[in-house]
Amino acid sequence: MNWLQALILGLLYYLSDAPWFFGEGYYVLQRPVVAGFLTGLILGNPVQGAIIGATMNLIYLGQLNVGGSMPSDMALAGYIGTAIAISTNVSTEMALTLAVPLGLLGTVWWVGKMSIDSVFVHWADRYAEKGNARGVMLMNWLPSAVMMLFFKVLVTVIICMYGTGLVEAFLTSVQNTGVLHGFEVIGGLLPALGIALNLRAILKKETIAFLLVGFLLVAYFNISIIGVALFGLVIAAIYFQYTKEDADYAG
Amino acid sequence: MPDNMVKTESPAAAKLSMKDVNRSYWLWQFFSHANYNYERMQGGSFAMCMAPIIQKLYPKKEDQIQGLQRHLVFFNTNPNFGTLIHGAAIAMEEQRAGGADISDEAINSVKTGLMGPLAGIGDTLDQGIIIPLIVALGISIASQGNVMGSLLVLVLLPLVLMLIAHYFFVKGYRLGSSAVTSVLSGGKMKRLIGAASILGCTVMGGLISSYVSLSTTITFNVGKEAFDLQKQLFDAIMPNLLPLAVTLGVFALIRNKRVSSLKAMLILIVVGFFGGLIGIF
Secondary structure (H helix, E strand, O other), X not given: OOHHHHHHHHHHHHHOOOOOOOOOHHHHXXXXXXXXXXXXXXXXXXXXXXXXXXHHHHHHOOOOXXXXXXOOXXXXXXHHHHHHHHHHOOOHHHHHHHHHHHHHXXXXXXXXXXXXXXHHHHHHHHHHHXXXXXXXXXXXXXXXXXXXXXXXXXXXXXXXXHHHHHHHHHHHHOOOOOHHHHHHHHHHHHHHHHHHHHHHHHOOOOOHHXXXXXXXXXXXXXXXXXXXXXXXXXXXXXXXXXXXXXXXXXX | OHHHHHHHOOHHHOOOOHHHHHHHHHHHHHHOOOOOEOOOEOHHHHHHHHHHHHHHHOOOHHHHHXXXXXXXXXXXXXXXXXXXXXXXXXXXXXXXXXOOOOOHHHHHHHHHHHHHHHHHHHHHHHHHHHHHHHHHHHHHHHOOOOOHHHHHHHHHHHHXXXXXXXXXXXXXHHHHHHHHHHHHOOHHHHHHHHXXXXXXXXXXXXXXXXXXXXXXXXXXEEOXXXXXXXXXXXXXXXXXXXXXXXXXXXXXHHHOOOOOHHHHHHHHHHHHHHHHHHOOO
């Protein structure tokens, strides 16, 4: 990885929580399945980037950012984690384990940003007192954008340029021990967390049967996820039709 | 004057064009989280998307100052489904500028009254169902080395979310302050969430089988025969039994024992690592 590549990754990392991609950076560019692919594109291996990012994304499938909280920074894991994984040529399971500490590290800046941005809203107050609409609008993005661009590019370049060596040194030191297998087991387990977290929002006594339908379809018939989604869509449509009758009775 | 007041209650007296409403929508779409902060959350962004509306509706400087300050207060909701509130607020400002008797409190109470319920419903629908579904499809394609999976998420996800945000923004404007009752009440929303949950659960079940992996290497002797726990017990009952057990176990920890997601993650890491190290997995 050279400086220019690290710089572009930093820019992408900034964009993943910035307004410029239709305001969807936070929802889309942040996802490791996208971030991994873009990182791979920059490092000259988009396919491997997509594979690593997709696998990594399983951990964050159920992440709910509510009430201004961010349990994990999946963008930091997605961009920098994939970059280090490609540079050090580790297995996908290992990359998954690498994502965890990076994602947790990212929550530190989030708290800082959410606090400092509170100052900028007072700057907007001052413009509002004068009835300056342009000033109010400008204060809602410019100070935070300048701050975050500078900070995120800096952090990315530092971690990319020095982190790769650290990970390589670590991998050499644990070679031929059971440690790597331990990491691989973790890599297989972590998707369970992402799925379980998502189930918080949708799994109830009434829907557990449908979870089992999806599970069994793949366990016994090895159907692709798109196939499972199509079966799910049919079942959901049936539910929607049948509950309509009840609603009519009630109404 | 009283004659005029009655007239402004109806949309016929509209001072804003759809172009103004759409401009406000795009300001929100781009900048809803541009200065997200602990003190007022999306308050600055709400003020930002209302600023051009206020400027157009109120020619007097004092009214503009009041208008900007009215919206520069704490606000936090789901940015996609919650746009119903922005639309309704614009409609109320328009009526107020036309002379209707709408107080600051009325506008504020519609905003604060709606933002909680819409955050709940919206987060369940987008972060809980729509996003995980599209991302899961992307993952299943991309993890097999097909970059179309990543591109699918990159293109389809923003499109879907923007269509939702725009739909509710305009709907809120058309319905005005009555937006609350008309969208939130009625069984249709509930049925829709129910149907979406079914789809979500089915796909999550499939993901457990596809992506969670755990098998034990434990073997022991039963009499003279070696007994392979994985092959002769777990696989004999059902394929992927352990991944299902682990996922439901984590779910139970988070849901019933109120273990934080961070703690659950640490438990998985410790169990996985040492289990792998000593060779039981």
